[in-house]
Amino acid sequence: MKRNISFIFVILILAASAFAISGPAISPGCIPMDCKPVNATIGSILNFEVRVYNFDNFDRKFSVFAGKDLINATKLSPTYFELKPRKSGECTSENGCEAINITINLKGVKEGIYSTEIVAQSSLGQGGDLEVIQQVASTIVLNVKEKPTLFNRIKGFIAAKLAKADGALARFYENNKWLNYLAILILVLLAFWLGSEFRRFRLRTKDLWEIDAFKSGKFFVYLILNCTKEKIVSCDVFEEKENLIGVLKEQFKNEIPNKIVINKTKECDEIFEKLLKRNRVMVAYSKVKAKTIDDLIAKKLKDVKDLTEAQEELNDHVKALNKERIKSLIKKQREKHEKKT
């Protein structure tokens, strides 16, 4: 039994070692090696090389031609040759190898994916009813596109440079592992900074960004109303806004008289917008709390209105009183004059 196993093993080894390349051959079998299309542009000229081998132990005659697509665009050299049996070494016909130079001119070719073949053919040259001809083919796959525009070329150039830089960066990182510690340190510092600046980040609304822009330009006088709940309760915000209204009232004596009663948010916004334009005053406040603030403003303005009306009434009254007084004085004077006469 053991002997039989040994015998089978020996047979298997012999069978395995007996395998060798034979017959006509072409290499590489596919260009590129993975058979994925080679990118090419219309009008370009491509050069490839394939090698034809004779792995038989007798001389063989070969002819080489282009098959399938791009037959007219493909030039081959040489196309007819004879090869000795293959010997290892340089690629020469004596060593059973021939290098075929392939030139593919893509002038006038349309866009698309082309799969062209370089076929090496050899016949065993034997008699018989049907002579058998052997062909071995190397496949070239091309993805032909229009010549890239200047923009695309620049884009490609930048992409290539970036890829190269990325590769260089990757190599640098590979050789400098201490960068990990630096990155961790930066992340920790960033976390601290973010924590400290969290509130500021939270408040960075569109309005605030605009205010910052105006601040840096020193073009607008600005006023930020910080409308937190606590400040509303203490009326700080209101005071700020009231001061503003005071300023505005000076500027808009005719346009914003005491008679105006602000009781709607929209009106409030419109007025402030108007004021902003005229006075170069930048105002930012929380929309959420705006109604409350505006209500307070409206109440204050109503008080002002009431006072003004009262003052006017008083004035009228004074005038009326004065009128009555003058009348009575005139009457008294007349009466005195009549008594004397």
Next chain:
Amino acid sequence: MNKYILPTAIILVSVLCFLNFSTIASAANQSITYATVYVINTLPNIQTVTESPNPAVPSDIITVKANVSDVNGDLSKVWAKYYNTTGGLVGTVKLIYNTTSKLYQNTTFTIPADAVGGTWNVTVYANDTYGTKSKSTTFTVNSVIAMALQNTPIDFGNSSVGVTNRRAENGTAVAGSYRGVIAGFPLKVNNTGNTKNNYSISGLQLVGQTNSAYKIGVSNVTYKLTSAPPGTALTGVNMLYSGNNAPKSIVNTYFWINVPTGIPQQQYKGNVTIKASHS
């Protein structure tokens, strides 16, 4: 006065003795020499590793050369390991010093016939008493489309007109009909390259050898991957008939002929083309 003589003498003797012992001890210390010898050894240095031919194909004999030096002069051996595309060890060879080129080299490693194409690696190792140093280089093993045919040419023997599905010679002798050699029944197509192959087939009509005006159309020849007719009619255009054939695999192709009527008795000859391409 006398009473001081003895203590003085004792003190003097003690001092002298102390001085003397110190001197002796000092002298003794000075006579001892400690010598520490540091033996420095470094790894061998492999300056260059070259491989040829590049690209190589299966069955090529590879030459690897390495410029190896060792300042300590205790280089024990230099060898190389070949790794395939997946990093699998394929072979180990010893590098011998060549006095002409002054390089360590080997010219005995053969790329296996079924070696997978792609990027291969050869690593040279140099060993001395201190340790082992290594250096690598890569090279390309190209894919090869190759095929070998057996049982050619294809012969149908002597046949009468009007016969259909007459098989090619299968090695069985029949008097007046078959010679008894295997000629096309089956034709063996052997993938001897290192890639998966597609096989396609085409043919040309059979032309009368005495009177070439008479021909047998190519579609009268049929083929199949099994030995039971009917087969597929041969055409003048390449038709894929067997795909994804692994290296070392053999495809058996069986042939028949339908002999038309109305043709004279003579030998007719044509041809069949088998094409192997990358699958």
